[in-house]
Amino acid sequence: GAVVSQHPSWVICKSGTSVKIECRSLDFQATTMFWYRQFPKQSLMLMATSNEGSKATYEQGVEKDKFLINHASLTLSTLTVTSAHPEDSSFYICSARRSESVETQYFGPGTRLLVL
Amino acid sequence: DAKTTQPPSMDCAEGRAANLPCNHSTISGNEYVYWYRQIHSQGPQYIIHGLKNNETNEMASLIITEDRKSSTLILPHATLRDTAVYYCIVSAQGGSEKLVFGKGTKLTVNP
Numbered sequence: 001g002a003v004v005s006q007h008p009s010w011v012i013c014k015s016g017t018s019v020k021i022e023c024r025s026l027d028f029q030a031t032t033m034f035w036y037r038q039f040p041k042q043s044l045m046l047m048a049t050s051n052e053g054s055k056a057t058y059e060q061g062v063e064k065d066k067f068l069i070n071h072a073s074l075t076l077s078t079l080t081v082t083s084a085h086p087e088d089s090s091f092y093i094c095s096a097r098r099s100e101s102v103e104t105q106y107f108g109p110g111t112r113l114l115v116l
Numbered sequence: 117d118a119k120t121t122q123p124p125s126m127d128c129a130e131g132r133a134a135n136l137p138c139n140h141s142t143i144s145g146n147e148y149v150y151w152y153r154q155i156h157s158q159g160p161q162y163i164i165h166g167l168k169n170n171e172t173n174e175m176a177s178l179i180i181t182e183d184r185k186s187s188t189l190i191l192p193h194a195t196l197r198d199t200a201v202y203y204c205i206v207s208a209q210g211g212s213e214k215l216v217f218g219k220g221t222k223l224t225v226n227p
Contacts (some may be wrong), residue, residue, distance in 0.1 A: 010203055043218060043220065046216070096160075105162070106162060106213060107152075107160045107161070110157070110159045
């Protein structure tokens, strides 16, 4: 199967600090990775599409300067929440698509962020 | 906005088949039907996808109507671990890569 990992699985930080979340495809190469956010009792909302070696594409309403995405290799994408505030507290989930197949996306286990 | 309509919740007895319906009346010719599920506090898990023909894998079967306006996900022998939110999503393969998640169906498998 296709395995995607995220680190950390949960993080608590103070308001104003920055938090970096890693997303790795463990057994396949992923030219494209996606970042989603999920608030309690709501569905997943796509934040941005990350392509290896190029700038990320952000969905409408998502601040690109606040949510920095870097996809430096075919197996790693990072999401940095800069100057986090309590309203950024959420469940952040990444997914990855195999480079040799466009058939589907495989999701990571998610990172729960709590900003105090 | 999601292009699919699903019932908000369903119940199923353990060991019985769970049939989850999905309406996608505006599906385009190049769009696939994908099913994912999300167990509480975890990332979504891919289940199955199809274009026109019915599909089956080790997890489930997908039945797509001839006009492709609706589909049914079948879990043949539901277990307690199948309790989750099930999402039906339509998306073009190779074209638009976005997966737009609706509210899904909360399936509860009862002992």
